[in-house]
Amino acid sequence: MGIRSIAFDLDDTLLDTTGLLVPQASQDAFQILIEAGLRLDLKTCEEHRLSLIRTISHKDVFKKLAHEYGTAATQAAVELANKAFYHPRLPEKLDLLPGALDNLNLLQKKYNLYLVTAGFQDAQAAKIKSLGIADYFKKVFVVNSLNSEKKFTAFKMILEGDSIKPDELLCIGNSLSSEIKDARQIGAWACYFEFGEDRGSVPKEPEFQPHFHIKTHQELIAACQL
16 A cells, blocks of 8 residues: 555544543533523433534534524533533543554554644643653644634645655544545545444445544554555
């Protein structure tokens, strides 16, 4: 395949965000909306979230529920809810997903590794610090998805910075609409790490189709021929 550089996503690819951070962050965000007039209780909010997240982002979930079940004040509180969700309270130390550290140790000897993650800069930096993984990566890109920024731009910067062709870059992540679509768009290899909350089955449209599909880090090196 001629891979020279690898771009990893962070949330639910290296870090179990769904299990460790999402429950409390989701509750904090919905509590802000409820106090601002959202006509749903926390249990019902969570049911809506789990259903909607299969097709839309969390920021769009908060916006949709505020519009359908809230008031003007609720809609005005969506930005605060986003901050509560995307800047969660962190423990002092976080653990990587099983097998992730082994992969980073092996792959950094053969490839330029990059971290391309989405969210608030300071929140993602705090996660990286808690995990203790900054030294594994040549560069870290934090894409502000709340401002509709795309990982496509970061992938393009990796190509230019390493002076490589698109088919020499492998992008690994758990979001079909983000890492996979953006990697395919730029002509890179795309590996779908199926982990975290269910976002539905892989769509039939070519732009969402990954080249590789794994569920654990133990599968990564063999599946992607690294």
